[in-house]
Amino acid sequence: MACENETAIVLREAGQKVTPQRVHILCAIRHAGVHITASQVIEEVRTSHAFVDASTVYRTLASASDLGLVYETDMGTGEREFEWVGKDRHHHLICRPCGDVTSLDNSYLDGVATLLYEEAGFQADLGHFAIFGVCKGCQAKPRRAR
Amino acid sequence: MACENETAIVLREAGQKVTPQRVHILCAIRHAGVHITASQVIEEVRTSHAFVDASTVYRTLASASDLGLVYETDMGTGEREFEWVGKDRHHHLICRPCGDVTSLDNSYLDGVATLLYEEAGFQADLGHFAIFGVCKGCQAKPRRAR
């Protein structure tokens, strides 16, 4: 895995110690490509590497999220999901009825972030958002009154 | 409590059974006025009423959230918070460094919801949003590079 060195550099630049556990945890998220749950990370790391305690994984994920290396999202599934921060910032449209997840370009919320900063002085972190609602397909279907 | 009858009507209209537990749980949220955590709800109900199992509270809160009676928000405190859905829809600006929570008028995100519906056909539920970021005060303070 060529990304191990790269990950080590990212860690060091962030002022964190480079430990095999951290490198393996972050590599697992990076290779997942899409969202990956905490338990999937644990499983992945234990398969390819060795035993890593769950609390270590949670702590590493929390600090990586703080440092902006990964996105942490509650998709409403009961488990938190993580994603490596790539070049393209994007959001997710989550359909409550069918559970379908669609990616959404960042441009939609750029204006909101600007507005918030200008009017409220609040520097919003709109890097990764989970927007719940009802998708096109489910709107067509008849459903119970809410 | 005059709201008990009202709450019972709301429940019945939503197609749910009116049980004393549900009425008391919803009344507790209603009277809280602001955000209230799940454990506060449990405590409140047990103080004023009688023993209600935690799983019943969680199930009631989940179904009430589904029905749009309450908002469910992860404020990043580790515990989920609930709020009775009133007339005014609003959002929350949460400052990561200082933990301060500010209310935000709905108008900021109205445009986004419209845009999403027109372009993606996605009916977004932007009724209650938690936006993380850095508030004015914390931006002024010097802080570690992230």
Place this chain on the structure above:
DNA sequence: GATGCAGCTGCGAACACTTGCATTTGCATC
């Protein structure tokens, strides 16, 4: 008022996640 049934409740167990603490380890310094 008796009956039937769907849906709700309480219980216990399981899962998801956090925290405190003693030990280990990366890494800067000598």
Place this chain on the structure above:
DNA sequence: GATGCAAATGCAAGTGTTCGCAGCTGCATC
């Protein structure tokens, strides 16, 4: 290469939340 320290780890215990199941209850129907 040895040393010291802050930060990271593993462990164990604890909290928050969900789930399956057996029994109970609101409510519609007769």
